[in-house]
Amino acid sequence: MTTRTPPDMIRQLAFDLPVRPARGRAAFFVAPANDLAVAQIEAWRDWPGGKLALIGPEASGKTHLAHVWAELTGAPVVQAAALDGTDLPALAASGAVAVENGDRIGGDGPAEAALFHLHNLMQAGGGALLLTARTPPRDWAIALPDLASRMQATATVHLSPPDDALLAAVLVKLFADRQLAVKPELIGYLVERMERSFAAAAETVAAIDREALATGHRPGIRLARAVLDKTGPEGR
Template sequence: MSVPQLPLALRYPPDQRLDTYVDAPDGAIAQLRALATQTHETAGYLDPTGADWVYLAGPAGVGKTHLLLGACAAAEAAGRRAAYLPLSAASGRLRDALFALEGNDLLALDGIEAIAGDRDDEVALFDTHNRARQAGIALIYAARENPDELPLSLPDLRSRLSQCTRIVLSPLDDAGRGEVLRQRAQRRGLALDEAALDWLLKRVDRDLGGLTALLDKLDRASLAAQRRITVPFLRQTLGAE
């Protein structure tokens, strides 16, 4: 029996799309979109070394997962099949997990550091990399460190990862974080004036991963209290946290 497909918005949250990423490096979004939306006909013309695949590098909280999910959403919107896999969820059994994802047009593999040092998992990833190239499957990797800095035990895997086009992501400054908050609040229909925005920016850490949960909480609290999101409301709702 076939499993019904979830709607695109449920699989890939609207906040995490390529178009909603703030302050991406020059050309990064266009490159990810092109890779995500290529057809099987054009896939045969990809660089045989994998240099046109993408490796996202940067510390926690800079939006690597955002871009991976955004690329998957772009692929599916273009009629392609995509799959996202956090490698931490498959550590120790990566071969089976990757085998189950074959048949997709795009694989987005998050957190390579989670399997670094596990030779069986590294070999499984190396084999998948090679099979994907032969099959015309696109790959996007993400890790906190560059390939040369990961404690990998398999030199051939390090070599393959190093051949990918590298996009290095950096933490947002206060202006960038403010823009992320504005955009995400607007998509929820939340009105944040400058005073409320400034109050949040002084108290929310730089990790983008928590912004969605924070705004969801404020949305629910605002609706329940039938109040606008003002500084007094923020102090009442979040002040004790």
């Protein structure tokens, strides 16, 4: 059983969130599902060994938080798979680096070697390293033993599935990112009926946007009902 998100809370979210895509701290809604992760990002100077792995499912806010951290530290944000061929000493010289999708390089020898080299450079220079991934480092299919051991020794923090308030905030922001102004009633309708995941929120908003463009109708409950009838689930 879930708790209905109060309409006044949804209205407040609708007013508070920006109307353009944003990666800043002010655009990140803090809720019990992510408050520990936000606290760890803000306390980056205290990370054990100067490194942290931020773990969460697709569309859970990992990239957003990585950019929040980049604002705090001046860190570049790079993809793990793109590290091969990068000037790693120059990257490490920034003093802080965010590496996204660390779990997706397993079996890629050059990318694994590059991450291993970057990790060692950051450690030697006393820098800070943030890694994002869908799964904890122990589950990464890393072939290089030295890299695997170093990743598994990295402290982790998890982004949990959203509660009603966080899911509502995510929906509001996803619509706003697409320059779609929607009524609070639509957000409440979706929160009560859609699958409770960040990925589903992104897919649902994209589907509503496509349907609105195809039919020429404004996003509303009737249009959302038609989308959910096509994509499921039918309700809770």
